[in-house]
Amino acid sequence: MKLLQIVWNFPDTAMQPFDMHYFYWPLQEAVRRGWEAEVLTFQVDSKQSAEEIIDGIHVRRCPAGGRKGKPFSWPFIRALLTTDADIIHCHGYGEGRSELSILAARLRRRKVIFTPHFHVYPYRRPLRELYDKTLGRFFFNLSDRVIVFTNHTDQQLQALGVKTERLRVIPHVSRPESLAMSMGGEEAGKLLREAGVTGNPLILGVGQLIERKGWEYTVRCLPSIIAHFPEAKLLIVGPSQPAEPEFRQRLLQIAAALGVIDHIQILQDNKPEFIRDAYCSATILTHPSFVESFGMVLLEAMTAGIPVVAHNGTGIPCIIDNGVTGYVLDVRDISKYTDALLSLLTDSLLRQRMGKEGRQQAVTRFGQARVAAQLFAVYAEVLGVANHDVNTVSHPIEPIVEQTTPVPGE
Numbered sequence: 001m002k003l004l005q006i007v008w009n010f011p012d013t014a015m016q017p018f019d020m021h022y023f024y025w026p027l028q029e030a031v032r033r034g035w036e037a038e039v040l041t042f043q044v045d046s047k048q049s050a051e052e053i054i055d056g057i058h059v060r061r062c063p064a065g066g067r068k069g070k071p072f073s074w075p076f077i078r079a080l081l082t083t084d085a086d087i088i089h090c091h092g093y094g095e096g097r098s099e100l101s102i103l104a105a106r107l108r109r110r111k112v113i114f115t116p117h118f119h120v121y122p123y124r125r126p127l128r129e130l131y132d133k134t135l136g137r138f139f140f141n142l143s144d145r146v147i148v149f150t151n152h153t154d155q156q157l158q159a160l161g162v163k164t165e166r167l168r169v170i171p172h173v174s175r176p177e178s179l180a181m182s183m184g185g186e187e188a189g190k191l192l193r194e195a196g197v198t199g200n201p202l203i204l205g206v207g208q209l210i211e212r213k214g215w216e217y218t219v220r221c222l223p224s225i226i227a228h229f230p231e232a233k234l235l236i237v238g239p240s241q242p243a244e245p246e247f248r249q250r251l252l253q254i255a256a257a258l259g260v261i262d263h264i265q266i267l268q269d270n271k272p273e274f275i276r277d278a279y280c281s282a283t284i285l286t287h288p289s290f291v292e293s294f295g296m297v298l299l300e301a302m303t304a305g306i307p308v309v310a311h312n313g314t315g316i317p318c319i320i321d322n323g324v325t326g327y328v329l330d331v332r333d334i335s336k337y338t339d340a341l342l343s344l345l346t347d348s349l350l351r352q353r354m355g356k357e358g359r360q361q362a363v364t365r366f367g368q369a370r371v372a373a374q375l376f377a378v379y380a381e382v383l384g385v386a387n388h389d390v391n392t393v394s395h396p397i398e399p400i401v402e403q404t405t406p407v408p409g410e
Helices: 021-032 074-082 097-107 126-142 151-160 190-194 215-228 245-258 272-281 296-304 334-345 348-363 368-383 387-391
Strands: 002-006 036-043 051-054 057-063 087-091 111-115 145-148 167-169 202-206 233-237 264-266 284-287 308-311 326-329
Touching: 002 021, 002 097, 021 036, 021 057, 021 368, 036 074, 057 074, 074 097, 087 097, 087 368, 097 111, 097 126, 111 368, 126 151, 145 151, 145 368, 151 167, 190 272, 202 215, 202 272, 202 296, 215 233, 215 245, 215 334, 233 272, 245 264, 272 296, 284 296, 284 334, 296 308, 296 348, 308 334, 326 334, 334 348, 368 387
Parallel strands: 002 036, 002 087, 036 057, 087 111, 111 145, 145 167, 202 233, 202 284, 233 264, 284 308, 308 326
Antiparallel strands: 051 057
16 A cells, blocks of 8 residues: 655654644554555755655655745646555645645546645635635545544534535644653753743743734733732743734733733744743643644643643634633633633642643543544545555554653642
């Protein structure tokens, strides 16, 4: 069997913490099952090799036909029309790359899986909404299967007119190893201290500094939190975050007006070691984002054993088990969101209980072995072969019984 994966980028760092692991692990699993695995992607960096082998995965990078690997590159189109595979699995949406891949697969009578990596937003520019209802729906229904990450997106695509029998829900996988090497004991928080980060308790936010992430609403909770915890701080970090400068300025103006600007610290372009230290030093995670197709930071926090307070929109309630691994509620209700934050900040036993349950779900419900079995069952279904034929693993990953990262508060 051969799996060909079409993605917009496949850097060496796909195996590093907090990077594009969702492009790497399906190919890793294919190799482990004795499949031939190949990636067709773009040279988004002149330093990247045009062709190389990464962990048994054949990576081919075509010249990009424009910014961010637009598909109008003749080498890419030629590769689509000449590269053979039993299954073509394309990632992305609305940029032409996946759409071309689906057309090429159909032209060559190959099986094609479409993972859009997008969310049908509750608000949309008219042209994008028109695309969703016309060309988008056409390409979804032209695929053999469409894999989405949450039941929420599954329901929205059904409402859009995508055939139910083509849709499958398969979540992202957790990465316990990304936090297993975290510093413990006296070394915990060392990198944060070196960066001048203080705060007890420490409320962590991980993600882009943009308006739709909802940071403003957590900031509006801070006056009540500081009344109970004068040393509390909100730390917002992220790896190489795209930012909206005007939003950053407005966020700081709101904090100043509320008298909490000294209780906020925003650090961008963080290295994985720093983000790891932040996860393992934080008291709780706040995730007030309004739009998420999945929300990898939620899974990362669960893996670190940190309870989460998050907005109850889009796919977030499909990940956080409300009242078990954290709380999901309407972030625009400042009073209730503040109460949820305070309930965790004031109750260490509750934090420990939720943190342990979150960590357990991360390594079981979202564990790679379980999710991979779901993915390859879809491959078997599309190929018309027995599930056992594609799910036999020649060298399985050792199961993770207990995550080594201590739960904050223990």
